[in-house]
Amino acid sequence: MMVGVCDMLYFTFKIPKGVELRDTRRHLCNVCEESWFDDEMVKEMILDIDKTICYSAYNMKSPVLGGMNYSSLSGGVCGLILFLKRDGLNICSSAFGDNCIPWIVKIGQMKDITLVIKHPVRFPDKFTAICKDTGRQVNSFEEYLEVDLDECIAREERLANGGEPYEREV
Amino acid sequence: MCGSFIVEVRERNTEVGDLYFSLSLKRNITIICGDTATGKTHLVDNLITALQDDKAVEVIVKNEHGKRVNIPVVTLPASLTETDMLALINGSTSRIIIFDEDVSFTTSYSFNTLLSKGMNNYFVIISRDSRALTYSCAVSEVYKLWRIDRSITLKPVYWLESYVTHREHPLSRASITSNEVLLVEDSSLGYKVWYDLLQERHIKVDTAKGRDRLPKKMRAYQDCALLVLADQAQLGPVLSRILNECEQNARTILSLPESFEWLLLHLDLFKKDQRVQAVLTKPWNYAESTKYFSWERLFTMELIEALKRNYGLIYTKSVEDIAVYNLLMQNKDDLLNVLLRNSGLKV
Numbered sequence: 164m165m166v167g168v169c170d171m172l173y174f175t176f177k178i179p180k181g182v183e184l185r186d187t188r189r190h191l192c193n194v195c196e197e198s199w200f201d202d203e204m205v206k207e208m209i210l211d212i213d214k215t216i217c218y219s220a221y222n223m224k225s226p227v228l229g230g231m232n233y234s235s236l237s238g239g240v241c242g243l244i245l246f247l248k249r250d251g252l253n254i255c256s257s258a259f260g261d262n263c264i265p266w267i268v269k270i271g272q273m274k275d276i277t278l279v280i281k282h283p284v285r286f287p288d289k290f291t292a293i294c295k296d297t298g299r300q301v302n303s304f305e306e307y308l309e310v311d312l313d314e315c316i317a318r319e320e321r322l323a324n325g326g327e328p329y330e331r332e333v
Numbered sequence: 334m335c336g337s338f339i340v341e342v343r344e345r346n347t348e349v350g351d352l353y354f355s356l357s358l359k360r361n362i363t364i365i366c367g368d369t370a371t372g373k374t375h376l377v378d379n380l381i382t383a384l385q386d387d388k389a390v391e392v393i394v395k396n397e398h399g400k401r402v403n404i405p406v407v408t409l410p411a412s413l414t415e416t417d418m419l420a421l422i423n424g425s426t427s428r429i430i431i432f433d434e435d436v437s438f439t440t441s442y443s444f445n446t447l448l449s450k451g452m453n454n455y456f457v458i459i460s461r462d463s464r465a466l467t468y469s470c471a472v473s474e475v476y477k478l479w480r481i482d483r484s485i486t487l488k489p490v491y492w493l494e495s496y497v498t499h500r501e502h503p504l505s506r507a508s509i510t511s512n513e514v515l516l517v518e519d520s521s522l523g524y525k526v527w528y529d530l531l532q533e534r535h536i537k538v539d540t541a542k543g544r545d546r547l548p549k550k551m552r553a554y555q556d557c558a559l560l561v562l563a564d565q566a567q568l569g570p571v572l573s574r575i576l577n578e579c580e581q582n583a584r585t586i587l588s589l590p591e592s593f594e595w596l597l598l599h600l601d602l603f604k605k606d607q608r609v610q611a612v613l614t615k616p617w618n619y620a621e622s623t624k625y626f627s628w629e630r631l632f633t634m635e636l637i638e639a640l641k642r643n644y645g646l647i648y649t650k651s652v653e654d655i656a657v658y659n660l661l662m663q664n665k666d667d668l669l670n671v672l673l674r675n676s677g678l679k680v
Contacts, residue, residue: 186411186435188374213370227372227480229348238434239369257434257462260368282366282461283573308577312549315574319545 172271174278175295176314177332179253183279187242187258192234195220199248200233208247208266212240239263246276257281268292283311296330334361334427334453337397337617340406344379345389353484354379358429358455360474361622362448364569365487366461367477372485373459376478377433380408394429397617404429411435419443422452431457451623470569471628472589491572513537514554518544518563523593525652527562530665536560544571551578551585558584562672565589566629590675592629594636599671600664602643609639 184190199205200220209217213236215225221232228235236244242258243266256278259267268290270276277295278284286292286304293300294310301307318328342354354376356363365373383390384407394404406429409418418438422430432439439458448456472491479488513536517524520540528538541550547563548571559582561575568575568589579585590596595613603609612619612635616628625631633650640646646656661668 185437189435227349227352228375229346235375237370238374255462257460260366260371260461262368262370283577285573285577305581308574308581312552312574315545315571316549319543 169275170272171275172268172278172290172292173275173295174256174280174284174292175253175332176280176318177296177330179277179279180332181251181253184242184245184252184254185258187238187245187254188234188236191236191241191245194249195233195244196248197221199244202247204247205244208243209236209240212243212262212266213237243267243270246270247273250274253277253279255279255281256284259284261285280311280314334455334623335618335621337615338402338404338429338455339395339399340429341393341395342376342379342383342406343391344382345391350483354478355484355486356457357487358457359617360471360620360628361452361455361626362470362474363455363457363487364470364475365457365459365478366475367490371478372480373478374433376485377408377431377459380406380431381410384408406431408433409436409438411437413438415441415443419447422447422454426453429455429457432459434460434462449626451626453623455622470567471591472565472568472572475569475572491576513558513560514539515560515562516541516547516550516554517561518547518568519593521650522652522654522658526658526661526668529662530668544568547571548574548578551575551582555582560586560588562588562590564592564629566592566595566627566632588672590672592632594629594632596668596671596675597636597661598632598639599675600661601667602660602664603639606639606643609635 197220200217206217209215209223213225214227215223215231215236217223223231223233223235225231225235239259239262242254243263245252246254246267247270254277261284264284264286267276267278268287271292286307288304289302290304291300291302292307297310299310301310321330322328337357337359340354340356340358344352344354346352354372367373379390380392383392392406394402394406396402404427408431409421411433413421415438438444439460440462473489475490476487477490478485515527515531515536515538517527517538518541520542524538524540531538539550539554541547544563544567547561551559551561563575575587579587598609598613612631616631620628620631625634637648640648640657644660646660648654648657652658
């Protein structure tokens with residue numbers, strides 16, 4: 164595995180050794196701090212994805228839900244906030260819609276984060292990330308697709324041989 | 334359980350106005366994915382509220398004639414163990430069960446096994462996770478939530494007609510260029526039929542030997558004009574990967590009939606068979622979920638019965654079915670027309 168690369172988006176197809184986070188909303192509710200919602204980038208993400216104006220953790224205005232607090236944020240936004248504010252989390256890609264992916268790429272340029280790939284993610288045409296499983300760096304969506312397709316075939320072979328679809332990190 | 338249903342969920346909200354969800358379901362498995370913040374988890378939250386008998390949310394189910402029917406709509410929380418989940422699903426009859434994406438049970442081997450045996454429930458699975466889609470899931474039943482003002486409905490994720498109808502179909506032309514390839518997912522009788530049929534037209538026919546290998550095989554033909562023929566009945570899990578490959582090769586045409594057997598049932602050979610015509614018109618009324626895990630199995634069974642009933646032939650899907658093969662080859666013009674007429678995804 165490539166080491167020593169700072170501020171990078173990593174992705175893995177393996178089940179990580181640590182916690183694999185799927186329920187981002189519940190996790191955020193358990194760990195978040197009120198001050199997180201004063202961060203301009205957090206406010207911007209909430210506005211962009213949820214179309215919700217964030218005044219504070221307990222004062223938000225959604226066009227669909229009306230007045231709300233952080234516990235009603237979407238799972239995708241919760242995952243983005245966790246990526247931004249916490250370290251060492253392995254968050255499943257399935258928590259994020261395609262509209263969250265540009266934000267993940269942006270956060271990956273600011274700090275090390277790890278996305279556990281569970282579905283075909285539509286990354287931007289140009290982006291940089293490292294596959295944790297092989298150490299390969301990809302610089303475009305086309306390059307990412309090559310890695311993804313190889314994993315797709317390997318997964319089918321594992322299933323055909325009676326194994327689990329996803330390998331475990333050792 | 335079979336039939337077509339509409340699940341209506343009304344959330345009362347005095348501040349910004351009531352919110353309406355309307356889900357039209359016609360198969361035993363419906364997938365909801367799509368962008369973040371479209372209302373998926375909010376829908377589940379509403380169902381939980383309704384189960385607590387809260388008057389803030391009203392849930393009703395209607396049949397295809399708009400009449401209210403007594404089918405419970407339930408959601409199972411992620412906190413339940415796999416054993417509890419299995420017990421609840423096994424013990425239930427004729428229910429619509431909605432799973433939110435945080436329920437890892439839907440990706441389990443046990444759930445997939447149970448589904449493949451046939452269940453007396455309709456399942457709506459909110460998930461982008463490919464593992465949740467390892468079982469057959471039709472392309473047409475992969476949806477996203479779509480909001481217009483205060484109403485949220487299901488909208489198909491894949492509008493494939495644009496891939497099909499806006500391009501010239503190579504099979505409809507008299508002259509064929511040398512680097513055109515038909516790539517089929519099938520490796521049994523379907524492959525043999527298309528291979529022999531199109532050899533005369535000098536079109537190369539190749540098989541991907543399974544749906545999961547299709548994207549990789551498509552890449553191998555990146556320099557060719559490619560026509561991909563696959564069953565929409567079970568392609569849902571890999572379709573986004575296939576569409577990625579379409580983006581890489583602009584000369585790709587996707588043809589996604591329901592299944593090979595569904596195409597064959599459209600032949601003139603069965604035009605006067607009333608049972609076949611009835612099933613093709615409203616398959617949801619015949620696809621009993623305890624018996625048929627997918628519509629593909631329904632159409633396969635219908636073809637087996639129709640061939641036996643009308644021609645005394647036995648069909649096993651195998652390349653060894655020489656009598657069925659010969660019958661199809663005697664009707665090859667009709668077969669090609671059927672493929673051309675039905676190559677687009679009907680949504």
